[in-house]
Amino acid sequence: MEIVGRILMVEDDPKDVELTLTALEDYHLANEVIVTRDGEEALDYLFCRGKYAARPSELPAVMLLDLKLPKVDGLEVLRQVKSDDRLKLLPVVVLTSSREEKDLVSSYRLGVNAYVVKPVDFHEFVNAIKELGVFWAVINAAPPGSVRK
Amino acid sequence: MQATVGSSKATSPRWPRAIARYGVAAVSVAVATVLALLVRRFGFNDVALPLFLFAVGVTAWDAGPGPAVLSITLSALSFDFFFLPPFYSLDFSLADLPAVVLLLAFGFLITRFNTVRRRVEQQLLQARDELQAEVIERTQQASLLDLTHDSIFVRDSNDRITYWNRGAQELYGWTREQAIGQRSHDLLQTAFPAPLNDIEAELVRTGRWEGELRHTKADGNTVMVASRWSLRCDENGNPAATLETNNDISNQKRREEEIQSLNAQLAGWSAELQAANRELEAFAYSVSHDLRAPLRHVAGFAELLQKSGFSALNEKGRRYMTMILESANRMGELIDDLLAFSRIGRAETQMTSVNLDQLVKEVLGEARLETEGRDISWQIDPLPSCRGDRSMLKLVLVNLVSNAIKFTRQRTPATIEIGRAEGDKDEVVVFVRDNGAGFDMKYVHKLFGVFQRLHQSDVFEGTGIGLATVQRIIHRHGGKVRAEGVVDQGATFYFSVPKS
The missing domain is CATH 3.30.565.10 (Histidine kinase-like ATPase, C-terminal domain)
Structure with missing residues (x-):
């Protein structure tokens, strides 16, 4: 059995969540996915605050981050993660509908590890998710302190 | 025949005048002789010589030196003939000499006086002609100043107007008669761009000043003028008069103001346009993000349905499913192309x-x-x-x-x-x-x-x-x-x- 890292997904759209989970399920990557529905919840999870105060403080193997989020938007989440000494080791993949160069440039400026535009075509979408999941949760050697099972 | 008439006409003014001049000599001596004879009949013997002197004097004064000589000769002959013994004879003796000398001296004196008088008269006439010529020239120059469209006036050191051209009359509405003698800054209610003391200090220092002034016309309207002042000093170097040339720049000013207001309007429009552009960008961004998400869901779930429920669908259902997928993909392409198109408008070249x-x-x-x-x-x-x-x-x-x-x-x-x-x-x-x-x-x-x-x-x-x-x-x-x-x-x- 391969070692699969835990995936933290930050996505407000339940349909996108379901499609993503379906895609990951096909490759047996879905059982270690944590879904947070807005920027604030994602930060609570990462900083072990609020309803996540009691969780063990290991890092996930990767965070899949949407940019357009309620309350705290994706770029702000990215900024806080990359300016925290412990969290900056966490690989962050922006997974968004936006092809805007502005978003791309801002994300890379803030130190994102990858930027993926969600394809409209379902096959491409499933492929993209699968490759992301396989690469970051399986192939990539996660930084020390992240969860493996 | 005609030629003779012509020539006699040409010479006639000279001869009668000469005859008249010598006639004066003859007549005056004759009159003196008759008067002296009449007076002698009443017993006055010594009046003859003064009367002849008077006749010589009149001739010398009025008729010139030639007739004076004739007058002296005739007087000497008449005096000798009628009033010196022996009477009624032309017997010259040494005793006649004083009277002849007296007549000669008197004639010479009066002729000399006359020459001097004529010279003075000549000079006076010449001076008058020169003066007249200068007056004409000055008048012409002044009327040239009247021809210019600029308004020009001159004011003395007390700011009183001494010259006022037609341009000034046309611009301000006061005639020359009304303006001359008035204090210019009071008449025109001049509004200065700087304190008057500073302006005058510059005028005295450099001899000139230029600037924009606001004047009030006779009809009460104001006018903006581009004003140029030149200072004229007297021989001691003291300011004597100021020449002020004014050009009406009200229209120019109005146009400048219009341009400024148009520019402001343009800036407003440009700001509006920029705001509209930003809105459009925001719109394009939403299209990019929000329109693609539901599309992905349509495509995604249709695909899932096709996969999991394919066998449950009949031929028709499967065809519909294919069309849903094709349409979703096509809309995705449309959105991508539209975004690329809008990006061209926004991208920097x-x-x-x-x-x-x-x-x-x-x-x-x-x-x-x-x-x-x-x-x-x-x-x-x-x-x-x-x-x-x-x-x-x-x-x-x-x-x-x-x-x-x-x-x-x-x-x-x-x-x-x-x-x-x-x-x-x-x-x-x-x-x-x-x-x-x-x-x-x-x-x-x-x-x-x-x-x-x-x-x-x-x-x-x-x-x-x-x-x-x-x-x-x-x-x-x-x-x-x-x-x-x-x-x-x-x-x-x-x-x-x-x-x-």
């Missing part, structure tokens, strides 16, 4: 010198996938370099070349030509020609519009954004696009860009 030959080579290289298995005859002419944004111009060529490849699909062999056409001397005109489906020239105006298509989508696929993109890019370069086509014979697309 980076103008450099672009080697078009090399650009064409790159574009053809990238088109190889599309042309696999096709029989295409390429004719590529050498192209010059031009000035433009390389990546945008590449997009233009990509669009035109892929159109040419697409619309020649039913031709064997297809011919595609890229070359240079005639244009202005500061631009490069490039054309892309094909022998494909072509188009009807009556729809040529629709060709470059967004989402305009002239072919059915099941024959030639596409979103109808390619040529709109081409036009937008070329317009951003300050160039032009045009197209020529014949149905089923092919089309030619031209674009112009600035020369490098």
Whole structure:
């Protein structure tokens, strides 16, 4: 059995969540996915605050981050993660509908590890998710302190 | 006969005058003689000589030296004949000499006085003529100043107006008579751009001053003038008078103000336009993000349904499912193209010198996938370099070349030509020609519009954004696009860009 890292997904759209989970399920990557529905919840999870105060403080193997989020938007989440000494080791993949160069440039400026535009075509979408999941949760050697099972 | 008359006319004024002058001598001596004889009859003997002296004096004064000599001679003869013993004889003796000398001396004296008088008279006349000439010249000069459109006036050191030309009268509405003697700053209610003391200090220091003044006219309206002052000093160097020339610049000022207000309006519009542009950008961003998400869901769940419930669907259901998927994908393409199109309008252009030959080579290289298995005859002419944004111009060529490849699909062999056409001397005109489906020239105006298509989508696929993109890019370069086509014979697309 391969070692699969835990995936933290930050996505407000339940349909996108379901499609993503379906895609990951096909490759047996879905059982270690944590879904947070807005920027604030994602930060609570990462900083072990609020309803996540009691969780063990290991890092996930990767965070899949949407940019357009309620309350705290994706770029702000990215900024806080990359300016925290412990969290900056966490690989962050922006997974968004936006092809805007502005978003791309801002994300890379803030130190994102990858930027993926969600394809409209379902096959491409499933492929993209699968490759992301396989690469970051399986192939990539996660930084020390992240969860493996 | 006539000639004689003419000559006598020509000489007549001189002779009668001479005769009259010598006549004066004869008459005056005769009158003196008669008077002296009459007086002697009443017993007064010594009055004769003074009377002759008087006759000589009158002749010398009025008739000149010649008649004076005649008068002296006649007086001496008459005196000797009538009043010196022996009476009634012309017997000259030494005793006559004092009387003759007296007459001579008196005649000479009066002649001399007369000469002096004439000289003084001459000088006076000359002086008068000179004065008159000067007056005429001055008047002419003054009337020249009246001819100018500028308003000119002169004021003395007490600011009282001493000269006021017609231009001033026309500008301000006061006549010369009304203005002269008035204090100019009071009359015109001058508003100065700086304290008057400073202005006058500059005037005294440099001899001149220039600036803009506001004056009030006779009818109460104000007028803006460009004013030039020149100072005239007397021989001791003290300020004597100021010449003030004023030009009405009210219209100019009004136009300046109009331009300023138009500029302000323009700035307002520009700000509005920028705001509209920002809104449009925000709109494009939402389209990019929010419109794609539901589309992905439609496609995604339709796909999932197809996969998991495919066997449950009948033939019709499966066809519907396929159409849903195709439509969703097509809408995705439309959105992507529209976004790319709107991005061209917002992107900054980076103008450099672009080697078009090399650009064409790159574009053809990238088109190889599309042309696999096709029989295409390429004719590529050498192209010059031009000035433009390389990546945008590449997009233009990509669009035109892929159109040419697409619309020649039913031709064997297809011919595609890229070359240079005639244009202005500061631009490069490039054309892309094909022998494909072509188009009807009556729809040529629709060709470059967004989402305009002239072919059915099941024959030639596409979103109808390619040529709109081409036009937008070329317009951003300050160039032009045009197209020529014949149905089923092919089309030619031209674009112009600035020369490098």
